[in-house]
Amino acid sequence: MSTNARQQLQHHLRNARYEVLPLRGTLEQVQGLPPGTTVTVTSSPSKGTEATLDLAARLRGSGMHVVPHLAARLVRDSAHLDELLSRIEALGLTEVFVIAGDADNPAGRFTDALSLLRGMEEIGNRPHRVGITGYPEPHSFISDQMTIQATDEKARYADYIVSQICYDPNTIASWVKTMRARGVTLPVYIGAPGSIDPSKLLRISMKIGLGQSMRFLRKQHGVVGKLLTRYTPENLFDELSPYLVNPDYNIAGCHLFTFNEIAKTRQWAMETADRLQEVPA
Template sequence: MARTAPAANSAASLELIDGFSLEMTGKDVQALAEAKDRIPSGTRISVTFLGNEDLAMRIAAAQAVLDRGFVPVPHVSARRLKSQGELEEFLGRLQEIGASEHIFTIGGDPAVPEGPYEDSLAVISSGVLQQYGVHEVGIGGYPEGHPDISRDALEHAFWDKVAALKDQGLGMFVTTQFAFDTEPVVAWIDAVRARGIDGPIRVGTPGPAGIRRLLNFARRFGVGANAMIVKKYGFSLTNLMGDAGPDHFVDDLAAVLASAPSTDDAGSGLGIAGHVGLHFYTFGGLAATADWARRFTDERS
C-alpha cells in the first residue's frame, strides 16, 4: 500500500543502519585492509562472483573478510558456473576456510549459461549446497524491476526460490537491487511480508559515490533515475560533477518503515514484521562507505 514518508526520525534511522552489510569484489582485498578499522566488527560483507575474477581471487577475498573479523557472504553466479564440479570446488574451498555458511545466489549476467545452471533456482535445487555447510542462502529482490526480465517472471522466480529453500530446510535472506526511491521499495516489502515471509530483508542502496557513476549504474541496472526521483534522493541532474550519499534515502526509508503498523511481536522496531536492514553497494569504495556510515550515525546519535 502507498504511504507518504513523515519527517526523518533519528531513532528510526539509527535502527535501520545498525548492522548494515557491505559488498566488495575479488579485487578489493587491499581496500578492505585499508578500511578495516572503519568497519564495525562482525559486519556481513558480500564477495562478488564476476566474470573478471577467478576462484583464487574469490577465495582470497572471503579469507580476507574472515581474517579481519567480518562475516563473508560469497556470491554464487549460476550462469557463470561451467559445471557442477566447479560449483563443488568453490563451495569446498569456502568450507575449508570456514566461509560457506552464508551465500548469496544470483543468476548472473551471461545471456547464455556457461554450464548446467540456468538460474539461481537451479543452484538451490541441486542439493549441493547443504553438502558443503551452507545454512543460509540469500536471494535477490527487485522492487523496481529488472531491465531484462519481466515483473511476472521476477515474481514467479522469487517465490519458487522461497519455496525451494523452505523445502530444503535452508535459511533465507533477501538483498534488493539498489534504489533511489523509497516508495517502490516499501511497496515491495509490504507485498513480500503480506505473503508471510518475515525473514531478513536488506535494502540495497549505493554508498557515497560520484553522481555520474551512480547514474551510469542506475541505467545499467534499470533503476529509476528521473529528475524527480534523484531530487528526492538528494542530488540534481543539473550538477553531475559532485558526489552524493544516501542520507535522504535512508532517513526517508526509516521514517516510512517506522510508521508502518507492526504485524507481529517478533519484528524489528521499525514496524514491519521481520528484520529490515541496509546493504551498501560500495561504488565509491569501502572506506568511503564506512566513513559515510560512521558520520551518518554520529549525526543522528
C-alpha cells in the same frame, strides 16, 4: 522521524553490511572496518569465482564476517558446485549470497539463481545462511511477472533478501508490502549505494536499468545527473524510517553497495549514526 525509528536506523547504520568488489587494493581498504563487520564479495565473469573466494579467505583472516557471492552462470556442474561449497565450508564461511551472474553464456546447467539454489539442495551441502536478491522495480531484462515468480520460488531456499538499488522509497516500501501479501516473509536488507562518486553512480544506475527510479529522480529534481551530485543514502533511509520499526515489513538492516569507495561509505554511515544519536528525544 520517531524516536524508535531513529534508534533503529542508527542501529542499522552501525551494523550495516558492506558490499565490495574483488579488485587490487580491496583488502587494504577493508582494513578500516571493525572486526566482525559483514562484508559481501561480488563475483563477475571477468574476475571469476576464484577471485571472490581468494579475497573472502583473506578478509576472513582479518576478522570479518565474509559473504561470498556465488554466480550461477559461472558454475559448471554439480561437482563444481559441491567443490565450491566444500571450499567455502573449509574457509570457515557460513553464509553465501546467490545470484544469477552477468556472464553472457552459462558455464553449465545453472542458468539462474533459482537453479543454483535447487542444485545446492540436491547436493545437501548448504551453508548456514543463504541470501538472494530482490527487485523493488521491474528488472531491465526480465518481465515483472517473471521477477515476482522467481523471488517467490527463490525465497523457499533462502534466509534473507537484499534489495537491488532503488532510489524511490515508496517503491521499496510497496515492494516489501506486496511481498508480504504474497506470503514471502524473509527478512529484507535495504540495498543502497554508499557515499559514491556521482558520475560512477549515474553510470551504474543506467547500466542496471533503473527505469522507475530514474523517473522518480527526474520528477523530484528534473535532471538525474544533478540529483546524483547531491545523493546520500541518508535521504532514502530517512523516508523509509517508519517501515524500519513496523514488524509487518521485517526490515533486517542496511546493505551498502560501496563500489569499493569503502572508507567514504563507512565514514558516512558512522557520521550519520552519530548525528542520530545527538538528536534530542
